[in-house]
C-alpha cells in the first residue's frame with residue numbers, strides 16, 4: 001500500500017507538517033511549556049514513568065522530534081536499546097546531540113514514517129509516542145504498525161492532544177489553538193514577521209480524532225491499562241498488545 005502523502009480533508013502534506021515542525025525547533029520546548037501551562041512537559045515525564053521501561057528493554061520513540069522524551073527514556077534504559085524514529089533528518093540530528101551523554105544506551109536514529117515502520121514484527125518491548133501521533137496522516141495505519149512491531153505483551157504509550165469529548169469545549173480549544181498559540185509562539189521567538197510554524201497545529205488538531213474515537217480503534221489492537229486526561233485536551237493512554 002502506498003504511503004498517503006496529503007491529508008484528504010485539509011490538503012496539507014506530510015512535508016508541510018515536517019517543515020513547520022523543523023522551523024519550530026529553536027523554541028520548541030519553551031512554546032510547548034507555555035501553551036500547555038506547564039502541563040505538556042509534566043505529562044511527558046508521567047508518560048515515560050507509566051511506560052514501565054526497565055534496564056535492558058528495547059524501546060521505540062515514535063516521532064522522537066528533537067529528543068525531549070528520548071532523554072527521559074534513556075535515563076530509564078541503562079544498557080538497553082533506544083530506537084528514535086522520525087521523518088525529519090533535522091529532528092534526528094537534534095535528538096542525536098541531546099542523547100550524546102547517554103553512552104551506556106545502544107541508540108539508533110532511523111529516518112522513516114509511522115505508517116510503514118522499517119522494523120521486523122515483534123521487535124520492541126515498548127513503543128512510545130509523545131505529541132507525534134496527531135501529526136500522522138493515516139492514524140489507523142499507525143496503530144496497526146505499532147501493533148505489528150510490538151512483542152507479545154509489549155506496551156504502547158501514546159500521549160497527545162485530542163479533540164475534547166465535550167462538544168462545547170471544542171470551539172474554545174479551536175480558537176485557542178488557531179489564534180493564541182501562534183501569537184504566543186511569535187512572542188517567544190520574537191519573530192513577528194514570518195507566519196508562526198505553530199499555525200499548522202490548528203490544521204493537525206482539526207484532523208485529530210476525539211478520544212472516544214481513538215479508544216474505539218485503539219482497543220481493536222491493544223488492551224488499555226491506564227487512561228488519563230488533563231485540561232480536556234491532553235490524553236495519555238497505556239495499552240498492552242493483544
Ligand SMILES: C[S@@+](CC[C@H](N)C(=O)[O-])C[C@H]1O[C@@H](n2cnc3c(N)ncnc32)[C@H](O)[C@@H]1O
Nearest residue numbers: 063064065086087088091113114130131132135
Ligand atoms: C510535535 S513533534 C513531537 C516530538 C517529541 N516526541 C516530543 O514529545 O516533543 C512530532 C514529530 O513527529 C514527526 N512526524 C510527524 N509525522 C510523522 C510521520 N508520519 N512519520 C514519521 N515522523 C513523523 C515530526 O517530524 C516531529 O519530529
